[in-house]
Amino acid sequence: MNEFELIKRIFSQVQARYRLPDDVEKGIGDDASVMALPAGARLVSCIDTLVQGRHFSADWDEINKLAFQIGYKAVAVNVSDIAAMGATPHSILLALALPERLATETWLTNFAKGLFHACQLFDVTLIGGDTTRSENLVLSVSAQGLLAASTPAVYRSGAQVGDKVYVSGTLGDAAYALQHPNSSQGLELAHRLHMPTPRITLGAALTQIGATAMIDISDGLYQDLGHICEQSAVGMRIDLEQLPTSQPLASVDLSERLLCQLAGGDDYELAFTLPANIEPPIDSSNTPVTCIGEVIALSEADTVKGLPPKLFYQGQPVTPTHPNPFATWPTLTGYQHFAG
Ligand code: ADP
Ligand code: MG
Helix, strand or coil, X not given: CCHHHHHHHHHHHHHCCCCCCCCEEECCCCCCCEECCCCCCEEEEEEEEEEECCCECXXXXXXXXXXXXXXXHHHHHHHHHHHCCCCEEEEEEEEEEECHHHCCHHHHHHHHHHHHHHHHHHCCEEEEEEEEECCCCEEEEEEEEEECCXXXXXXXXXCCCCCEEEEECCCCHHHHHHHCCCCHHHHHHHHHXXXXXXXXXXXXXXXXXXXXXXXXXXXXXHHHHHHHHHHXXXXXXXXXXXXXXXXXXXXXXXXXXXXXXXXXXXXXXXXEEECCCCCCCCCCCCCCEEEEEEEECCCHHHHHHCCCCEEEXXXXXXXXXXXXXXXXXXXXXXXXXXXX
């Protein structure tokens, strides 16, 4: 049996445990899938690629060990993008570039289990994909979500001066776990790196109550808030002592922790802005939400230099000349695939 037949068999075995929703008229098995859309619904689509050695370890032993988590995360990171629009995830497609050494019963079964576990948790259906052979493992997942007729999408571009800035969950956990995999905190936080929780119910609740801008934090808070600033043509004041911190990360050196929280990436939390008179929602998953600052007007100097958020610590601006609580002004731009 070749790897294509193997995948077909394993995927259909694992997927058979889950029910296909009624609106998927055709899933895996034809040239393309067909799904019915509710009247007036709008389709929200995205795609993300995970590359061996870049988004997960290059090491074959690690990849063998993490088959389930890799399958899970490929779904979770895409669902997170759909959630960040305020939409409800519906289905995914998977393009799998598979090295021969991973085309085994064991690896594919564990991978499929992680993938379908995530699909069940986030209520999405794998409706198709493509498989090729490759030297390295590369996973592209595209996700589709739906927005009801009357529900506005939440873009990066709507933040208004005076809005409050919020984030969900806690920040920096994944980055710390990546950098210190064998420390006690790193071990405690490994699930935050390998199995992030997309904030689906929160994203949907936020569009209902009038969030003005939203983004999922995949490249680091500072850089991702910068996208809201730029697209909304506003500035932000962020208070570092407000950044939500998990219990394991609270025992880490302050400047190292803040670096993970501002520039670490892989958080998959939602950052969003709300008018000051609107209380943040309590969604059905009880996602914790923390106010970390506010939207401020741009000064003329900002428009020349680009639009990063302004950081404050204990009421004082954190600047290259007064970097406290950092010893020296850090690089905060997070992950950039084509930098340098
Ligand atoms: P085609 O020749 O049209 O590219 P394929 O042989 O690649 O068809 O795929 C056959 C069916 O299996 C299609 O419905 C496709 O969506 C599905 N499929 C192939 N690879 C995957 C995969 N990695 N994950 C999910 N579905 C897949
Ligand atoms: Mg194909």
